Amino acid sequence: MNEYGEEWFYGTSDQAGVFEWFIPCHVKGGGGEAIFAEDKDRQQFLDLLAELITRYQAICYAYCLMDNHYHLLLEIPKANLSQI
Template sequence: MARKPRVEFEGAVYHVMCRGNRQETIFKTDKDCEIFLDTLEEACDRCGWKVHAFALMGNHYHLLMETPEANLVDGMRWFQGTYTQRFNSLHKVWGHLFQGRYNALLVDSDGDYFSAVATYIHLNPARARCFDLENGKLTDYK
């Protein structure tokens, strides 16, 4: 059964997320996070994307991003493919890094939903208990 085509249009805002293949980690080291963010910055430069919020969560990531041009599919193909190549090269592995297709949910940028999605993304590390909630602050999460 064929997949539904992605909805793309100028000025679209998306909540994009993707997990590691077999739910394995996609950020083994701080260097991986740095490479991911550098690759994301390159994708933004190439595509004109604007990232409003993000969270890197070990085995998955979340992005709240805007596409001034209708180029989500082409940009994500380049972004995830390039990060996978860089990750595999660094760790001397091969094959798929991401599990299936990334999820991209349209976000209404005019309403309260945009703020709710940004809050959800920023609080993801707290919900996953990725830092000491008793003695720490959300800003302690890298």
């Protein structure tokens, strides 16, 4: 649970016992500094994200890229978030 009382990790289990994770991710630059200076930086990030999602079989339901942080809503069927 975060400081706002929200759960950060949501898990579900189907009848076969397969557990899936739905994870909202919020990542900020240090000290509020920009992590995306230009649109090409955002595009490079999205290209890398697409590659990693394909490689690790994740599903990205939503994203939001801000100058100094980003949000992702991911489903991680194999519980391998640390690799992404």
